[in-house]
Amino acid sequence: MRTPTDLHPPGACTDCRLRQTAGVLPVSKAELVRIQDFRHGARTVRAGGTVIAELSDPRHLYTLYAGWAFRFKTLKDGRRQILNFLLPGDFIGLQAEFADAATHGVEALTDVHLCTFPKAGLWNLFHEHPKLGYAVTWLCASEEQLVDENLVNVGQRSATERIATLLIHLSRRAQRVGLTDADGSFVFPLTQQHIADALGLSLVHTNKTLRKLARLGLHELRDGRLRIVKADALAQLADYAARPLRPVPLI
């Protein structure tokens, strides 16, 4: 059991828990100071709460420090598409920086702790520490890759394949940021409605497909935790190419 203090960003970036995980690129002392300087404060959003409202003009950028969230777009008639899920270390709010208003919303799946950065400071960051600007671009390109993958998933794969892909993918991302237990299980905060909205499926069909996979013993979803039981079978089902995850920069 984690103590609550684990989840709040520390005052000093040098104490950042995320930076101690394996998948994060090391930064120089000077860069770390600059990041700390760019940082504005912290913010907490309750599960289900709004991090960035659709169509708003947010004043902040964020790094997700702890918890899960997702980016989404809503149509006039209420249909909602989840674009991608956000895990600790992900940078939030870049698109909005380059558009008049947020073209998508961001919502917390669990209680979420964020480091906040003033939007106006981004250009300065690029100016004074181009390397960190480069890192921001990197993060942006990575996020685009997530969306690319989700698009292939939704556009080309069957319901079964889509769900298999999503489960594997989230499991790998969770593992990367150290959210998984020894047995490979991890807290899985999505409802079936979230899965449906991310994959372009109806709620009912999502449920039936999930049950089918569970009956086949490919995964277990109990007490809000997911455990991938037969990773290889799932991967085969999904035509999932397990590319090694590269270390990423962290702002």
Added chain:
Amino acid sequence: MRTPTDLHPPGACTDCRLRQTAGVLPVSKAELVRIQDFRHGARTVRAGGTVIAELSDPRHLYTLYAGWAFRFKTLKDGRRQILNFLLPGDFIGLQAEFADAATHGVEALTDVHLCTFPKAGLWNLFHEHPKLGYAVTWLCASEEQLVDENLVNVGQRSATERIATLLIHLSRRAQRVGLTDADGSFVFPLTQQHIADALGLSLVHTNKTLRKLARLGLHELRDGRLRIVKADALAQLADYAARPLRPVPLI
């Protein structure tokens, strides 16, 4: 009729035809020199040819100077998803810069003329001219927005809505870079197979849906040119929010 020389990038970036169009942000003289310096040469790819092969490790970045192209991903069994279409001014190859290998391919729809930049020079660009690095990030974020929109389209909308959205969207993008005639028509190089692959529809259903829209008099597609006839009706069909297109940077 354009003369062929129009289509080839000029030797000097100061003569760049694209930079004279309305939708492009102005740059300082120094920046233009820096861009020229970053530029490595030019390249032409025939219609149907490969700009970047899937899984390859491309050595170049590109700006699309003239012609149409698209980004795509292919599954093992041959299913293909078109991620987004590329029009003049679009920057190509960023994702590959931050991954081991190109996670997607880029193919020319028409004959295509590209400005080439050495991949290795990108970091220098950020370093020496942070403003241009900022512009690159901007372009990256814009492309992500394109993919976001396509994902909403594919995930949530019906076939009719998807096609209506695509037609309007491409028409607006074409207009922005000055590809449309006085009557609003423009060269439309996509086959129905391309549309199908972009929207996650079968070829047959794509054809039937297109015919339906044409019979309703919403658009005309003849001699390889598209003309949107009833833009408002199409937009309503698609729940298309016509956000004004902002000026973009050009590298």
Added chain:
DNA sequence: CGCATCGTTGACTTGGCTCAAAAAGTGTGG
């Protein structure tokens, strides 16, 4: 206990897919 959210299941319908084949371009070489 009552209300709300989430998961589960069955019955029925349908939008979009597959198969098949013809018609209409497009380009090439003789």
Added chain:
DNA sequence: CCACACTTTTTGAGCCAAGTCAACGATGCG
């Protein structure tokens, strides 16, 4: 100019994966 091969567009017929509608359990909270 025609013959031929190839690609692209069209159309019809039948089917199925996934959607809709409806209902019921389970769980949790004030």
